[in-house]
Amino acid sequence: MTARKAQRTARLIDLLSQRRVIHLSEAAALLGVSEMTVRRDIANNQGQIAYLGGHILAAAEIEADIPYELATAADSHAAAKREACVHAVRKIRPDETIFIDCGTTLIHLVDLIPDNYQITAICYAMNVAERLSRKANVTIIMLGGVYHPASASFSGTHDFEILNSVGINAAFLSAAGVDAKRGATCEHFHEAVVKQKVMGLARENYLVIDSSKIGKLKRAFFSAMDGFDAVITEHGEVGADSFQPQA
Amino acid sequence: MTARKAQRTARLIDLLSQRRVIHLSEAAALLGVSEMTVRRDIANNQGQIAYLGGHILAAAEIEADIPYELATAADSHAAAKREACVHAVRKIRPDETIFIDCGTTLIHLVDLIPDNYQITAICYAMNVAERLSRKANVTIIMLGGVYHPASASFSGTHDFEILNSVGINAAFLSAAGVDAKRGATCEHFHEAVVKQKVMGLARENYLVIDSSKIGKLKRAFFSAMDGFDAVITEHGEVGADSFQPQA
DNA sequence: CCTGAATTGTGAGGATTTTAACAACCGCTC
DNA sequence: GAGCGGTTGTTAAAATCCTCACAATTCAGG
Structure with missing residues (x-):
């Protein structure tokens, strides 16, 4: 994992903290890389980034148990x-x-x-x-x-x-x-x-x-x-x- | 809005409270209706149900602007x-x-x-x-x-x-x-x-x-x-x- | 500067999703 | 039970997304 790769992933997570949902194409444009690269970044960070039919979102949204459900x-x-x-x-x-x-x-x-x-x-x-x-x-x-x-x-x-x-x-x-x-x-x-x-x-x-x-x-x-x-x-x-x- | 329709929507929201993410095809099978009908139900309840590339999730996850973001x-x-x-x-x-x-x-x-x-x-x-x-x-x-x-x-x-x-x-x-x-x-x-x-x-x-x-x-x-x-x-x-x- | 490994981009195909139009069906009123 | 509006299912075409293989690029170390 190179420094550039890690930094790009950090930037993506950063974006998610503001936007909740970002489309793959938009993320690619924002990060200045191809959609394929964003795809691969997501695949390597499934713990933190969730992916659903072309849309990227923070894994916390999906994952885990429901916080306050009794x-x-x-x-x-x-x-x-x-x-x-x-x-x-x-x-x-x-x-x-x-x-x-x-x-x-x-x-x-x-x-x-x-x-x-x-x-x-x-x-x-x-x-x-x-x-x-x-x-x-x-x-x-x-x-x-x-x-x-x-x-x-x-x-x-x-x-x-x-x-x-x-x-x-x-x-x-x-x-x-x-x-x-x-x-x-x-x-x-x-x-x-x-x-x-x-x-x-x-x-x-x-x-x-x-x-x-x-x-x-x-x-x-x-x-x-x-x-x-x-x-x-x-x-x-x-x-x-x-x-x-x-x- | 008929009673059957409302009840089906309620059942769908019910499912989401347990599962967070459900695929369109699965929801259709579970509710015993066609995918098209589930699609239409979602479109009529955008306040509560969110939809993202074939996957259904509770609107709370995605919705609107981030509630507490300053x-x-x-x-x-x-x-x-x-x-x-x-x-x-x-x-x-x-x-x-x-x-x-x-x-x-x-x-x-x-x-x-x-x-x-x-x-x-x-x-x-x-x-x-x-x-x-x-x-x-x-x-x-x-x-x-x-x-x-x-x-x-x-x-x-x-x-x-x-x-x-x-x-x-x-x-x-x-x-x-x-x-x-x-x-x-x-x-x-x-x-x-x-x-x-x-x-x-x-x-x-x-x-x-x-x-x-x-x-x-x-x-x-x-x-x-x-x-x-x-x-x-x-x-x-x-x-x-x-x-x-x-x- | 050269080389090899890792990273990234590209494009084609196949699969999936979306949209829209139309037909069938249901429940209701007259 | 005929007619009607609303609901649901089906289909096909268009748009989108996913996978994979391969080419291009970058980077580190010699």
């Missing part, structure tokens, strides 16, 4: 979650301030926020914040603290101080388990603390879940079922009689 | 930044608590933290937090607040309360401009507030920049040059005589 939710039910959020998003009105819980479910809600609504969104999970940051019409308020990898969320005693200074129209909450007798539960106690505080402040509280959660019981309790103004699943709003397993 | 730093100097961080990372010792500033420079520092060090890192930028979250040996503390898209950072009056409760061994700071007379400056005033607070608390303060920043002056002042224990560029630690343009 291990437990990897099996997903993504279609049901999305459908539940289609129902839930109707609860949002223009110019409101909403709270968005952590987890994979409410990511879909973010995507569904209409672009012509001016929304302020409060969150405490990194994946939610990241998704929110792509919406130009949303002001984001993030609760900081110590990071919990399992749920990609933050927690800290300072959450409350921010929350006390904000008026929340609607809180959209998720749960890992819903049980008719024991209520809504989640995996981590630190999440439960935030959920409870938010539910005490928000004007309306909506639980958004896919129906696979019904009948399950997890470690951390955070609310009885009558604490929610509505429970929304992929079938729309459901009544108290739906929380029995086998219902 | 507009002013799009020209990058990524190689110099990386090199500067190679020097800076030597300042970190095992089991320390460090502060990492926002911007594109210190992203490289995160990558360079040795895996056998047990580090607590404080940050207030989403891209830094995201990168930190990939390191299993780093405990992350995030300062929350209102999101500022231009720098992917958060700011709020509550930052200080968290900072007061943490002991910081070393703070790694970035700047958009360094001027011998006027000191270190950045683009946004809200950043300057955080930087100043941190510098007052940390035991050691290091400014990490690529040399293209030298001689530039930006809006928001945050420290005189003698406020830093060292200034680190791609050439290593540099002295006060280096801050003159043309030096």
Whole structure:
């Protein structure tokens, strides 16, 4: 590997850090070499550079595992979650301030926020914040603290101080388990603390879940079922009689 | 848009959440439709699904402009930044608590933290937090607040309360401009507030920049040059005589 | 300056992808 | 069930991309 070769590869990676996607022909022109040479450079650096049908991109984009995907939710039910959020998003009105819980479910809600609504969104999970940051019409308020990898969320005693200074129209909450007798539960106690505080402040509280959660019981309790103004699943709003397993 | 169509699209997005990259022909087989139909589905959902030379991937990977890339730093100097961080990372010792500033420079520092060090890192930028979250040996503390898209950072009056409760061994700071007379400056005033607070608390303060920043002056002042224990560029630690343009 | 190895460029072919037009099909209303 | 708009499948031509072999160039060491 000559110095020229290594330098060209470095320049290419440099380009990718700015552009994410570069077409083979463009890269060849930019680097002042033939397409064939760029091709060979890529083949020699598969760890760092990914190649897909004529387009070059940083290997980090493709490769690897999905950063914040929760291990437990990897099996997903993504279609049901999305459908539940289609129902839930109707609860949002223009110019409101909403709270968005952590987890994979409410990511879909973010995507569904209409672009012509001016929304302020409060969150405490990194994946939610990241998704929110792509919406130009949303002001984001993030609760900081110590990071919990399992749920990609933050927690800290300072959450409350921010929350006390904000008026929340609607809180959209998720749960890992819903049980008719024991209520809504989640995996981590630190999440439960935030959920409870938010539910005490928000004007309306909506639980958004896919129906696979019904009948399950997890470690951390955070609310009885009558604490929610509505429970929304992929079938729309459901009544108290739906929380029995086998219902 | 019929229900069948929407459902098929949802299934496709579902697949992408597990697989990141799927070939057109494979997706067609998996969904039980022709390639042409999958093509058309993708064309109708460019917001969520990206397509590149026969391969389907989640739009998040590619999409739009790079979310957190600072507009002013799009020209990058990524190689110099990386090199500067190679020097800076030597300042970190095992089991320390460090502060990492926002911007594109210190992203490289995160990558360079040795895996056998047990580090607590404080940050207030989403891209830094995201990168930190990939390191299993780093405990992350995030300062929350209102999101500022231009720098992917958060700011709020509550930052200080968290900072007061943490002991910081070393703070790694970035700047958009360094001027011998006027000191270190950045683009946004809200950043300057955080930087100043941190510098007052940390035991050691290091400014990490690529040399293209030298001689530039930006809006928001945050420290005189003698406020830093060292200034680190791609050439290593540099002295006060280096801050003159043309030096 | 010569030589050999490594690197790079070129071009042809075959494979794949893209586009567009048209035909077949579905679900809905009248 | 006839008609209609919207959806899907099929096909062929055009554009693009990939592979491979070979020629040209560069570079280091003698």
